[in-house]
Amino acid sequence: MDEPRRIDEAAEPPPGRDAIIRVRGLEVGFGEKTIFKNLDLDVYRGEILGFVGGSGTGKSVLTRAILGLLPTRAGTIEVFGKDRATITARERRDIETRWGVLFQNGALFSGLTVKENVQMPMREHRHLSQAMMDDLAMLKIEMVGLRPDAADKYPSELSGGMIKRAALARALALDPDIVFLDEPTSGLDPIGAADFDDLIATLRDTLGLTVYMVTHDLDSLFSVCDRIAALAEQRVIAEGPIETMLASDHPWLRSYFHGKRARAVANESA
Numbered sequence: 001m002d003e004p005r006r007i008d009e010a011a012e013p014p015p016g017r018d019a020i021i022r023v024r025g026l027e028v029g030f031g032e033k034t035i036f037k038n039l040d041l042d043v044y045r046g047e048i049l050g051f052v053g054g055s056g057t058g059k060s061v062l063t064r065a066i067l068g069l070l071p072t073r074a075g076t077i078e079v080f081g082k083d084r085a086t087i088t089a090r091e092r093r094d095i096e097t098r099w100g101v102l103f104q105n106g107a108l109f110s111g112l113t114v115k116e117n118v119q120m121p122m123r124e125h126r127h128l129s130q131a132m133m134d135d136l137a138m139l140k141i142e143m144v145g146l147r148p149d150a151a152d153k154y155p156s157e158l159s160g161g162m163i164k165r166a167a168l169a170r171a172l173a174l175d176p177d178i179v180f181l182d183e184p185t186s187g188l189d190p191i192g193a194a195d196f197d198d199l200i201a202t203l204r205d206t207l208g209l210t211v212y213m214v215t216h217d218l219d220s221l222f223s224v225c226d227r228i229a230a231l232a233e234q235r236v237i238a239e240g241p242i243e244t245m246l247a248s249d250h251p252w253l254r255s256y257f258h259g260k261r262a263r264a265v266a267n268e269s270a
């Protein structure tokens, strides 16, 4: 059998950037089914990485594996320079405070207000006074572009865009180094999606945040992602800036990035 080949072999970190996540030779499967084999991936500090792949190829599985929520069969996952397989319980807990996760549907607790949702990670991981948590929660709520009066609302009282922002505020609660976003613009109208992209870029620029974003949104891929990684054939077939994707002759990448919809987006952003 042929060895898996990386299309973008020159995956050296951009100057001055270290890999905040480094995956090598990863294998994950369920029973007889193998989802990944020999999967390599780097996420560099301070970048917005867009992660693409066909439906059911394993984008969510990879996120869960990186987060340590799934067992792996082979390979290594280094997070903040530490191998997940050999870290202590204390190091694991420390790592968990250094990332935030925004699930596709927001996954807010419906019985809690926005402010209480944002305070959940603080309650779990920090020993802060209620007054301090109130101040911090308001700061995060403002940071994601929500009005202060959203703080006391319940998720059922929010629009889809507001739910995403509230969930992002919760993901930012502990001042993480990296946030994982699962299709953050899905379900948003084009204006809402573009605003959310702008927000992500602003947070990266102002906080030095690293962003790992699973997305099907071609606008996001063209406009806001520094690099893109593409999943197919049980591995990352290409990793690099949009130009790398556009120049690739891999059939899946060609149909994804040169299809009718992609051409329209590419023309707009040219």
Ligand SMILES: Nc1ncnc2c1ncn2[C@@H]1O[C@H](COP(=O)(O)OP(=O)(O)OP(=O)(O)O)[C@@H](O)[C@H]1O
Residues within 6 Å of the ligand: 030, 035, 053, 054, 055, 056, 057, 058, 059, 060, 061, 062
């Ligand atoms: N816990 C599990 N047990 C068995 N199979 C699983 C489990 N979790 C995921 N899978 C399988 O792994 C494959 C990849 O699923 P995953 O949800 O990661 O795809 P995806 O790329 O995120 O898809 P989509 O874009 O449609 O959300 C699917 O075939 C799914 O059925």
